[in-house]
Amino acid sequence: MGLVPLGELSTHIAPGLTLSRAQGRPSERLRLFQVLQVRDLTEQGGVAPAATFQKVELPESAMRYAAQDGDVVLTCRGSQLKVAKVEGDAVGTLVTSNLMQVRLKPLLRPEVLLAHLHSPAGQAALRERVRSTHMLLSLTRSDLLEMLVPVPNAKQQAHIAELWTATHESYAASLRAAELRYALGRALTFNMLSLSTTR
Known part of the structure; x- marks a missing residue:
């Protein structure tokens, strides 16, 4: 299909909830929600563990x-x-x-859009549309609706999605293994140090 405006590939593109505005509706019934913020997104295109999510009381309409x-x-x-x-x-x-939410039609896999937006070409396309004021980024719904996105055929998309997922799962597993080795090494070091001072 070549390049297609993201608006034609999506069923929903919109900014998220303004917490301060939503919390100012005491007339509505409140419940505890977990919220997704910029700080919860990783540089690799994933989301941090659930333990990091902030919990906020908000109206059910949220x-x-x-x-x-x-x-x-x-x-x-x-x-x-x-x-x-x-x-x-x-x-x-x-x-x-502070986040824009994009929900895609079946025409485009999320992993393909993710790969594109992380690529040099995708990053350049985003930055062309971003306005910067006082060193802060500003990206609107209109910017995303008009942004051209590559749409490979279904077979190519399946391969891209599979490779993207496998690469990031492997990276995450490597990080977990490195953290485990680090913790084990420190524990062994501390144990050896403790034993050396008790003899």
């Missing part, structure tokens, strides 16, 4: 900002340009106002 599996979220305001796919523990969290 549910319309809930993230669905496969949504793509990206910074629309702030100092860091981040892009991530919603999955796992992040599903059902409320997307906050």
Whole structure:
């Protein structure tokens, strides 16, 4: 299909919930929600563990900002340009106002959009549309609707999605293994030090 405006590939593109505005509705019934913020997105295109999510009491009507599996979220305001796919523990969290939420039609896999937006070409396309004021980024819904995105054929998309997922799962596993080795090495070092002083 070549290059297609993102607006034609999406069923939903919108900024997230403004927490301060939503919290100012005491007449509505409140419940505790987990919220998704820029700080929860990793540089690699994922979302941090659920333990990091902030919990906020908000009206039940805020549910319309809930993230669905496969949504793509990206910074629309702030100092860091981040892009991530919603999955796992992040599903059902409320997307906050510094993020733009993109829900795709079946024409384009989320992993393909994610790969594009992390690529040099995708980053350049985003930065062309970003306005910067006082070192802060500003990206609007209109900017994303008009942004051209490559749409490979279905077979190519399947290969891209598989490679993207495998690469990031391998990277995450490597990080977990490195953290485990680090913790074990420190524990052994401390234990050896303790034994050396008790003899």
